[in-house]
Amino acid sequence: MRAAALAMRHQLIGLGGVVERNVYLTRRYIWWDVAFMVWTIANTLTIVFIAKGIEATGGSIDVTRATTTLLIGGVVWAYLGIIFEFLTETVAWERWEGTIEYTFMAPLSRAMHLGGSGVFAVLYGLIRAALLFLVVALFFGLSMPDANFAAALLLLVIASVSFFGIGMMTAVLPLISPEKGAQLGFVGQGMLLVVSGVYYPVSVLPSWMEWLSTISPATYALRGIRASILDGAGIAWADVWPLLVIGTFSIPLGLYIFSIGERYAKKHGKLKRSG
Amino acid sequence: MNKVVELSRAAPAVEVRELRKEFVRRDKKAGRFARKRRAAIEGLTFTMERGECVAILGQNGSGKSTLVRLLSTLLLHDGGSATVFGHDVFTNPRAVQKLVNRVSVEASFFKKMSASENLGYAARFYGMGPRETRDQIPEILGRVGFPPDRRSEPMENLSRGMQQKVALARALLTSPVLLLLDEPTTGLDPRSKLEVQDFIREVRAKHDATILLCTHDLDEAEALADRIGILDRGRLLMLEPAEDLKRRYDAETLEQAFFAATGRTFEDEAADDDDDDREVFA
Numbered sequence: 185m186r187a188a189a190l191a192m193r194h195q196l197i198g199l200g201g202v203v204e205r206n207v208y209l210t211r212r213y214i215w216w217d218v219a220f221m222v223w224t225i226a227n228t229l230t231i232v233f234i235a236k237g238i239e240a241t242g243g244s245i246d247v248t249r250a251t252t253t254l255l256i257g258g259v260v261w262a263y264l265g266i267i268f269e270f271l272t273e274t275v276a277w278e279r280w281e282g283t284i285e286y287t288f289m290a291p292l293s294r295a296m297h298l299g300g301s302g303v304f305a306v307l308y309g310l311i312r313a314a315l316l317f318l319v320v321a322l323f324f325g326l327s328m329p330d331a332n333f334a335a336a337l338l339l340l341v342i343a344s345v346s347f348f349g350i351g352m353m354t355a356v357l358p359l360i361s362p363e364k365g366a367q368l369g370f371v372g373q374g375m376l377l378v379v380s381g382v383y384y385p386v387s388v389l390p391s392w393m394e395w396l397s398t399i400s401p402a403t404y405a406l407r408g409i410r411a412s413i414l415d416g417a418g419i420a421w422a423d424v425w426p427l428l429v430i431g432t433f434s435i436p437l438g439l440y441i442f443s444i445g446e447r448y449a450k451k452h453g454k455l456k457r458s459g
Numbered sequence: 460m461n462k463v464v465e466l467s468r469a470a471p472a473v474e475v476r477e478l479r480k481e482f483v484r485r486d487k488k489a490g491r492f493a494r495k496r497r498a499a500i501e502g503l504t505f506t507m508e509r510g511e512c513v514a515i516l517g518q519n520g521s522g523k524s525t526l527v528r529l530l531s532t533l534l535l536h537d538g539g540s541a542t543v544f545g546h547d548v549f550t551n552p553r554a555v556q557k558l559v560n561r562v563s564v565e566a567s568f569f570k571k572m573s574a575s576e577n578l579g580y581a582a583r584f585y586g587m588g589p590r591e592t593r594d595q596i597p598e599i600l601g602r603v604g605f606p607p608d609r610r611s612e613p614m615e616n617l618s619r620g621m622q623q624k625v626a627l628a629r630a631l632l633t634s635p636v637l638l639l640l641d642e643p644t645t646g647l648d649p650r651s652k653l654e655v656q657d658f659i660r661e662v663r664a665k666h667d668a669t670i671l672l673c674t675h676d677l678d679e680a681e682a683l684a685d686r687i688g689i690l691d692r693g694r695l696l697m698l699e700p701a702e703d704l705k706r707r708y709d710a711e712t713l714e715q716a717f718f719a720a721t722g723r724t725f726e727d728e729a730a731d732d733d734d735d736d737r738e739v740f741a
Contacts (some may be wrong), residue, residue: 289559
């Protein structure tokens with residue numbers, strides 16, 4: 185019992201080590217992160233302006249509601265991008281710096297190793313998402329007196345568990361393809377959001393895509409967050425339970441897929457600096 | 460570090476039996492999509508006793524780094540077996556990982572992070588918390604001769620020799636009982652090379668560490684190792700004390716013995732098609 189507790193303590197220290205490392209690296213590259221944030225804001229603005237564009241070209245919509253709907257989609261897109269980026273960089277960055285061999289020969293379970301990246305990504309992603317939302321909302325002068333931001337934030341945190349599991353599946357890609365694997369992670373992000381109604385209701389999707397939306401955690405996150413911010417709704421169990429179920433499956437599945445990739449890399453000698 | 464892994468006193472430090480590792484590579488001559496299997500390590504068999512220092516000599520592509528990576532649990536084998544203090548490297552890697560650390564030719568650090576931050580990061584993976592490393596990191600950096608006033612500088616500002624000292628400190632911080640050194644002094648200036656070699660001697664004497672040293676440097680091998688192995692094209696030709704090796708080939712120097720054993724000079728680079736493939740195994 186004591187040995188198991190000690191082993192768990194060591195693993196949690198390892199998880200903390202990954203978080204600590206990411207804090208150091210974020211501090212050292214802070215101006216690059218600021219530049220990336222500017223790009224994210226610009227990118228979100230191009231999407232959110234669509235609502236005003238529709239009105240300007242004669243369309244009849246509730247501009248404030250449409251602007252907020254698009255903004256939520258843009259923020260969730262950016263948030264998911266950060267989660268996937270950090271998880272994919274768990275391998276890609278270590279390979280680039282050359283530390284990958286030291287990390288993978290250390291007695292830390294992969295769950296804790298990736299978990300450290302995931303915990304930091306969620307914390308960093310939430311701060312960034314809140315900042316992005318605030319800046320763009322101020323830019324458009326959006327007023328949301330009824331919004332239930334606490335419920336929206338809580339739902340995003342719950343959804344993060346599932347996002348984290350899916351991110352683990354993409355984190356393995358740089359192990360398989362050192363040159364292009366990291367970029368492929370963004371394919372996962374795009375596929376996930378296109379079926380989840382990122383800027384539109386899922387009802388407009390073809391039926392096969394609409395079916396796929398039911399197994400995407402982003403569908404429930406987007407639906408719930410929009411209900412909380414636009415209508416002031418609380419957390420709906422109808423959004424929470426699918427997220428919990430998907431999270432319960434996606435994390436073990438993500439770890440399993442990562443372990444297959446790691447085994448492949450060890451078999452073919454790809455677990456090294458030069459690939 | 461509190462090691463939970465049992466260290467078998469009876470088992471050899473390293474026991475390798477008929478170890479084999481192959482890689483699949485493109486076969487340019489056979490066609491665009493053709494592949495061929497090449498053995499990086501073939502039927503490798505040797506034993507290391509606890510506290511022993513064994514040097515493995517070999518040209519580029521002889522399989523030295525593949526051997527280190529197999530024992531570090533970074534590669535899966537294609538045949539044979541390997542144990543570290545009685546723990547199977549391939550079926551029980553976690554137990555082996557707690558006992559082993561390594562220093563390789565590339566120091567490899569997060570270059571924007573300082574020496575202290577990099578060591579802290581590495582130590583966490585071995586279960587060492589901030590409280591534990593707060594005193595140990597300065598102490599171990601002091602022992603490898605790293606200047607205290609440069610502990611907080613980013614690694615990218617440090618010389619290659621300095622970085623290699625931090626790499627040694629990283630390996631020793633986790634108190635490994637088996638230290639794998641893969642050309643640890645390659646590219647260092649003579650002074651740094653001697654300092655690193657002195658430190659390896661100290662580690663062996665004070666920490667009862669078993670050391671596997673893969674090197675190009677014949678003098679280094681002779682100065683540090685109890686036994687010297689010659690690895691040629693993935694095969695271990697012999698493993699014996701330097702004096703026995705020289706006597707066997709009636710050679711005055713280790714270089715002459717190496718030439719007699721392999722039929723090539725130590726500096727010979729890959730000459731034929733087979734050797735082209737072997738480069739990738741280094």
